[in-house]
Amino acid sequence: xxxxxxxxxxxxxxxxxxxxxxxxxxxxxxxxxxxxxxxxxxxxxxxxxxxxxxxxxxxxxxxxxxxxxxxxxxxxxxxxxxxxxxxxxxxxxxxxxxxxxxxxxxxxxxxxxxxxxxxxxxxxxxxxxxxxxxxxxxxxxxxxxxxxxxxxxxxxxxxxxxxxxxxxxxxxxxxxxxxxxxxxxxxxxxxxxxxxxxxxxxxxxxxxxxxxxxxxxxxxxxxxxxxxxxxxxxxxxxxxxxxxxxxxxxxxxxxxxxxxxxxxxxxxxxxxxxxxxxxxxxxxxxxxxxxxxxx
Numbered sequence: 001x002x003x004x005x006x007x008x009x010x011x012x013x014x015x016x017x018x019x020x021x022x023x024x025x026x027x028x029x030x031x032x033x034x035x036x037x038x039x040x041x042x043x044x045x046x047x048x049x050x051x052x053x054x055x056x057x058x059x060x061x062x063x064x065x066x067x068x069x070x071x072x073x074x075x076x077x078x079x080x081x082x083x084x085x086x087x088x089x090x091x092x093x094x095x096x097x098x099x100x101x102x103x104x105x106x107x108x109x110x111x112x113x114x115x116x117x118x119x120x121x122x123x124x125x126x127x128x129x130x131x132x133x134x135x136x137x138x139x140x141x142x143x144x145x146x147x148x149x150x151x152x153x154x155x156x157x158x159x160x161x162x163x164x165x166x167x168x169x170x171x172x173x174x175x176x177x178x179x180x181x182x183x184x185x186x187x188x189x190x191x192x193x194x195x196x197x198x199x200x201x202x203x204x205x206x207x208x209x210x211x212x213x214x215x216x217x218x219x220x221x222x223x224x225x226x227x228x229x230x231x232x233x234x235x236x237x238x239x240x241x242x243x244x245x246x247x248x249x250x251x252x253x254x255x256x257x258x259x260x261x262x263x264x265x266x267x268x269x270x271x272x273x274x275x276x277x278x279x280x281x282x283x284x285x286x287x288x289x290x291x292x293x294x295x
Contacts (some may be wrong), residue, residue: 003242012129016195016248019131020234022139023192023204028227029146030188031205033181036161036219042079042182044202045094047189049075049101051198054123055108064123065135065190072186075101080182084175126197126249128238139191146184150223157181158219195234200249204230207256214263233259 007013034043050072057067075097082093122130150157159167160177168174189201196204208230212222237252244251 003239006242011133012131013242015131015133015136016128016238017235018136019128019139019195020238020252021231022136022143023195024208024231024234025143025227026139026146026188027192027204028208028230029150029223030185031209031230032219032223032226033157033161034185034205035209035213036158036222037181039185040202040206041091042076042094043185043189043205045079045098046072046076046182046186047198047201048099049097050186050190050193051105051123052101052103052108053105054193055105059108059112065193068193069187069190071101072190073183076182076186077179080178084178122197123193124197124199125247126193126195126200128195128241128248131194135191135194142187142191146188149184153177154220154223161219196249196252200253203253203256204234207253207260208233211256211260211263214260214267229256229259 003013007017034040050068053067053069053071054064055067056071057064060067079090079093079097082088082090156167156172156177159170159172160174160181164174164178167177189205192201192204195201208226209222211229212225216222216225233256234252237255238248240246240255241248241251
């Protein structure tokens with residue numbers, strides 16, 4: 001294909017492909033914790049709050065990703081602290097930080113000399129062609145850290161995701177893990193902004209997990225397979241974006257959405273056929289087995 005031949009000629013394509021693979025791995029692993037812990041709304045709040053850091057960094061002439069990183073991590077830790085202390089309801093804190101972050105970002109971006117609407121849309125909806133070698137290196141370091149953490153601390157994190165009280169009864173430092181995972185979610189989100197954009201990024205954390213979860217309820221299986229699904233969706237979306245000249249973030253989301261629909265319908269059809277086979281003994285056992293296996 002033309003895309004793969006152009007990978008050798010154009011550096012931005014190789015950077016984009018590497019970023020798709022690495023962000024797929026990180027979002028798949030972290031997304032498993034986010035979905036199982038029911039932190040999707042929290043992840044959305046962190047994602048949108050990071051825009052405040054982007055706007056301030058743009059206005060100050062600093063690195064926008066670094067500004068978003070500081071803002072996102074502080075927002076994540078602040079939400080976790082507010083929720084654990086009971087000072088304010090967690091959903092209220094998320095809503096406040098979500099809206100304030102977006103407002104701060106829009107305000108400071110508009111105040112920056114030479115501001116254009118393209119500056120805003122590139123971070124809201126992603127611009128994968130702007131991924132640099134430094135972004136790829138940062139994602140590679142994060143991916144290595146996440147994989148090492150998953151191998152060493154999968155069980156404590158799994159206990160935290162499903163039952164925090166049980167994890168506490170087993171002597172697991174739940175507060176430390178909560179703060180660490182909140183910060184890790186924030187870092188993962190910020191380093192993936194160039195690929196998906198602030199508006200679409202939450203889907204990369206949730207949809208691969210939902211696809212695998214439709215086939216398995218095991219945390220280990222989901223944590224292992226969700227990154228593979230995310231990487232496949234990212235790469236397929238990038239290729240489709242290049243061939244059809246559409247935004248890569250949107251192409252990735254449509255690819256994952258189509259996959260989720262196919263998996264869900266296939267699962268429902270398989271269950272329906274199994275039910276028919278068990279309730280109608282007139283069907284031959286071989287016919288039912290063949291029909292079910294085809295689904």
